[in-house]
Amino acid sequence: MDNFTFFNPTQVEFGKDKEQAIGRHLAEHGIKKVLLCYGSERIKRDGLFSVVSKSLAEQGIAIVECGGIVSNPVISKVREAIALARDHQVEAILSVGGGSVLDSSKAIAAGVPYAGDVWDLFIGKGHIESALPVFDILTLAATGSEMNNGAVVTNEATQEKFAITSVHTYPKVSIVNPALMKTVSRDYLVYSAADVIAHAIEGYFTAKDEPRFQSRLVEAIINTVIETTETLLADPENYEARAEFAWAATQALNGLLYAGISGYSYPNHMIEHSLSALFNVPHGAGLSVVMPAWMKWYHSRNPVQFQRFAKYVFGVETVEQGIAALEKWFDKIGTPTRLSQLGISEADLPKTIDNVLGNAVHFGVAETYPRDVVATILKSAL
Amino acid sequence: MDNFTFFNPTQVEFGKDKEQAIGRHLAEHGIKKVLLCYGSERIKRDGLFSVVSKSLAEQGIAIVECGGIVSNPVISKVREAIALARDHQVEAILSVGGGSVLDSSKAIAAGVPYAGDVWDLFIGKGHIESALPVFDILTLAATGSEMNNGAVVTNEATQEKFAITSVHTYPKVSIVNPALMKTVSRDYLVYSAADVIAHAIEGYFTAKDEPRFQSRLVEAIINTVIETTETLLADPENYEARAEFAWAATQALNGLLYAGISGYSYPNHMIEHSLSALFNVPHGAGLSVVMPAWMKWYHSRNPVQFQRFAKYVFGVETVEQGIAALEKWFDKIGTPTRLSQLGISEADLPKTIDNVLGNAVHFGVAETYPRDVVATILKSAL
Known part of the structure; x- marks a missing residue:
């Protein structure tokens, strides 16, 4: 640590x-x-x-x-x-x-x-x-x-x-x-689920030597979000599920998960901020599109954490199965996983990539995310 | 919640x-x-x-x-x-x-x-x-x-x-x-492990309707304590393990685990405080004796949580196996599980029980812990 x-x-x-x-x-x-x-x-x-x-x-x-x-x-x-x-x-x-x-x-x-x-x-x-x-x-x-x-x-x-x-x-x-929060629309509920998961995974996957304790906290949050989102989709009046969702969301970005880790970055947020800034898409909807695409490009850089994710979040064996399970879960709850669902087409990519490259400088990760990498990630999300 | x-x-x-x-x-x-x-x-x-x-x-x-x-x-x-x-x-x-x-x-x-x-x-x-x-x-x-x-x-x-x-x-x-903390003695390391586990389980087992999110946090802490204690017993110089142990210990009693739960009590601490007060035993050593004994008496009152504990902490099936696994783990790391190991014999029980009953009033749980219950728990720990 x-x-x-x-x-x-x-x-x-x-x-x-x-x-x-x-x-x-x-x-x-x-x-x-x-x-x-x-x-x-x-x-x-x-x-x-x-x-x-x-x-x-x-x-x-x-x-x-x-x-x-x-x-x-x-x-x-x-x-x-x-x-x-x-x-x-x-x-x-x-x-x-x-x-x-x-x-x-x-x-x-x-x-x-x-x-x-x-x-x-x-x-x-x-x-x-x-x-x-x-x-x-x-x-x-x-x-x-x-x-x-x-x-x-x-x-x-x-x-x-x-x-x-x-x-x-x-x-x-x-x-x-x-x-x-019980009047939150179905759409914003699922976008919110994607947002909380994004807060939890950025450090989990990108930090140098994430301590296992912090990884366990991340998994506790994600599992809670998955469980309570499904409960709330079936029963929006369920106070207990609403409460656990809310408290997990608070814990996901109050410093707890990021205490003691270093070398991490926020690549999913970095890319999504461009989608919001250019196309005014809901932040969570943008994140559920970006995350699976980013994971498919990134996972070989941190196979240990992606294997943890597969095992402890979705109970599956391989890295690829874990990523597929997350994408499938986003599809199931109805938050977008494709740029086309956000009304963004291949013709929009050049200006999107330019905007992401600007963010990459601001986020201090320009070397890790040059044009061809950003293009690869975004194209895989079309 | x-x-x-x-x-x-x-x-x-x-x-x-x-x-x-x-x-x-x-x-x-x-x-x-x-x-x-x-x-x-x-x-x-x-x-x-x-x-x-x-x-x-x-x-x-x-x-x-x-x-x-x-x-x-x-x-x-x-x-x-x-x-x-x-x-x-x-x-x-x-x-x-x-x-x-x-x-x-x-x-x-x-x-x-x-x-x-x-x-x-x-x-x-x-x-x-x-x-x-x-x-x-x-x-x-x-x-x-x-x-x-x-x-x-x-x-x-x-x-x-x-x-x-x-x-x-x-x-x-x-x-x-x-x-x-690397100069902490072997004994005090294992007593500390028992202490942190005790902080985590009191609410987990005794609260009315513990939210699953909080249960997951408890399990994250206990699993971290078990893993890092074993690492430190083999390698006391291991800074990473020492750090994860310390941060998990901090999180176990900073309010996080107890936020949103009610109806809980601290029975293991209540009983142990008498052992410390009367016989000046180390707090953690007293707790590792009390916990398995208390669990054997208490578990039928909250089978859902004891099943979680068995499954998510020790990866075993039944409530009894979970309790036995904890007791066995205490034996393995070398923290006491019997009153005799603390130099406390059957002849000491009457005054111990009296002291615990005084604590029970102070802790507000006198009805749940009358003389015969306290005697049952302590006798099973002889």
Whole structure:
């Protein structure tokens, strides 16, 4: 195991009705005015907005609304929200939504005290010295953003989908109520399953000398995702399955799986970010296309881990059977495994490859992923 | 899953040479004078004390020494240390040692600002409203104390071994360098293995409706402990095994396994605490005696989990085979499985049972563990 620091100060409030106490959590941090970020107006129709408003009103906390954050969130919206937050001098950001709203909220929180343009923070032109405190009520379990310090946003002008991380962008309090997730659509449930699996496997397959303990944790997460996704497809009201799925998703990207490993990279995310940035496909749907294709190209570089994966996740013998089992499972649950299912054709490959090559430089893996490799992977996914 | 709060603010600095930075960590928290708690004078012979002293001197941090903390640490020593800490107006406690030193340090930290006698805090007569900050350099991986807020201390006058927990007693920074653990004796290595397994199984077997995700995490920890213990018995210098063992031990009692479960209890610890309190046996050695005996009495109450245990830990079929496999493994590594190996005979049972019954009240499980049940369990361990 490599040396590491593990530090994760986020307080997770997990379970039924936890959102009713959001006002108290904000008050405990001395907050009097928040920017309330959300996506569609659905939270007003389904009652969540009124629960939150009531809880905040009881503590005398003022709300500045910032709705309309979209999936694959964009930097223009973050800039708009930063201006709003400054105008109203809010003291915190409250995210009510899934990973896109939360990632935007972190970027807004970091951008408010930053003197330059917020995109600087994504491309290394600026450094996050402070951030407004972020609180969140999670309505979709997938990204793990509720218990980490990362945020991914797309710059629609440059077609770059990049990330920030900072010790200042851990949420203070994350409310994870699985009952709020039962209205997640079938499509987004299966995309989310692919997203969590992707978070678990990047380090598992690409790290130098992954410790077996960490591998076992990865397998625990993936097996839980597979089992609970199947339960939820048959029975969307199943709270227990929803809860195990959500907690496994949180653990997949809160630092636990990546503690003590080194030399790893995020090739599946690197490639998928180009699909999202160029074609606005759902992140999880892009990942379920990329993963089997990447695995077919990559597996001979780490046969030990691919054999573990085959054995301990799908109970099959060979590396090839393990990869085929994952692809078949994606097909079974109905998340795409082909670029054509995302509306991406061979004619789109040149610009896609160009975009991936840009990401590869940004991700520090340009040598491992030159043009011919990226082309091989993407072509096998057509 | 039951509702829960997960919050663990301890910063773990894991890996080689991490102890060299202890002065910097203290300085970052504004500390100018510490009570340095330790056990035997071994840390002066093996060089660790001089590394720590040098690191603190570089930051201008003064040391007040408090050596001589023993295994199964006692409240009289904690009281003595509290007086010393007050006399010298130290600003923090620095623990250099294993779980006994660290648990004592937490009790000292909570006792210094408390106006009454520190034992009040263990028996519910007083409440921990604040504590001095605790920092630690761990030299033995077993108790998990480095990443939780608990501390167990024995009152030698009343022969009670009780615990405190408080939001104020999480260590600020825990330094876990597996290389410092390579001089741990063979005996203490195997006792530690039993201790970690005990932490993992208490909730696993006794919780109402343990989620499968948490069960998988438990099995990941136990399998890692079994594998790495065997490696270390053959090759004590194996850093990788030492590291995986240590990190698994930390995860076994940092809140992760117990998030979302309810109705659980700590019967093996409850019984073992009496063995430690009365006969001063090493905690892990007591646990490896208690666990198989308790399992033989308890298993029919939760056959599903015992079948999981048999299958996913030892790869055997039946509940009985699983329990027998654990007992056989304890025998193989050389940690006791019989009270006689601890020097405890049938004549000692009456006072042992009395002590356990006192613990059962304190643990809130007196109804489940009346005299005849405790007697049955202990007799089967003779």
